Amino acid sequence: MPAWVAARPPVDYGRVGRDLRAAIITGVLLGGSIIASLLFFRLGFILIMAALVILATIELGQNFRRRGISTATVPIAIGSGCAVILPYLAHYVPSIDGTTPLSGNAVLLGVLGLTAIVSLAWRMPRGSDGYLADASANLFLIAYVPLLGSFASLMLSGEQGVARVVTFILVVVMSDLGGYVGGVLFGRHPMAPVISPKKSWEGFAGSIVFATTAAILMAIFGLQAPWWVGLIMGPLLVTVGTVGDLVESLIKRDLGIKDMSSFLPGHGGVMDRLDSLLLAAPVAWLIMYLLIPGG
Secondary structure (H helix, E strand, O other): OOHHHHOOOOOOOOOOOOOHHHHHHHHHHHHHHHHHHHHHOHHHHHHHHHHHHHHHHHHHHHHHHHHOOOOOHHHHHHHHHHHHHHHHHHOOOEOOOOOOEOOHHHHHHHHHHHHHHHHHHHOHHHOOOOHHHHHHHHHHHHHHHHHHHHHHHHHHHOOOHHHHHHHHHHHHHHHHHHHHHHHHHHOOOEEEOOOEEEEEHHHHHHHHHHHHHHHHHHHHHOOOOOHHHHHHHHHHHHHHHHHHHHHHHHHHHHHOOOOOOOOEOOOEOOHHHHHHHHHHHHHHHHHHHHHOOOO
């Protein structure tokens, strides 16, 4: 590495903590692609989600190797893409009797099961030394990324699928925005200083306000559901989204890294953007499945 590169000091972005201009550009491009696909080409949204999930598994696999942990990156990446795409497509494939579509839930379980089996077998040729650690990492990776990420596909497959997905994403995005505003303007009391020093209780309060407001408005005008559905959804998604953020922070601290990768300029890695969404997805799906007909 050239000396001038090695000697370059790290850029200090202050309390923001990142290149805000690059983050806004990346966010607008990615968000615009997601919104356009949901409005005009639903399969496009599924393909975008599949690509993000695949990149996330690759990121984690690469970073696990920093700790001497080998993951079955190829089969897990393929299985991750299938776990997002196939449950959605199952809705359009008739079952053997020809009267009902295939069950997306059943297809998802089958894909995840096969991915787990292949990942366990993939590691076998290298022998028993370190097998338990590698196999555990494989199963963790499957549960963490494709299993949780696939719930977005299940949401889109139900009635009012676009509205359900938009509600889920918007509430989590508004939670992040509220946390950012509350933290930057009023943050004084750290929430988890050992795990994430910049996360504050004031930011958490901002997340609750922003996300719950968005959830109530989407429940009324987007899902034609009672307002109290949003009152339940908002705080719950903020809570699990915050847990998701802290979980990823723990993983990065254990691995000794700041960002998962540089795939997304201004945001770091794909997992740095999916951390809250992954844990919020099954909770959002469950709330809407139980409280809004047609899920």
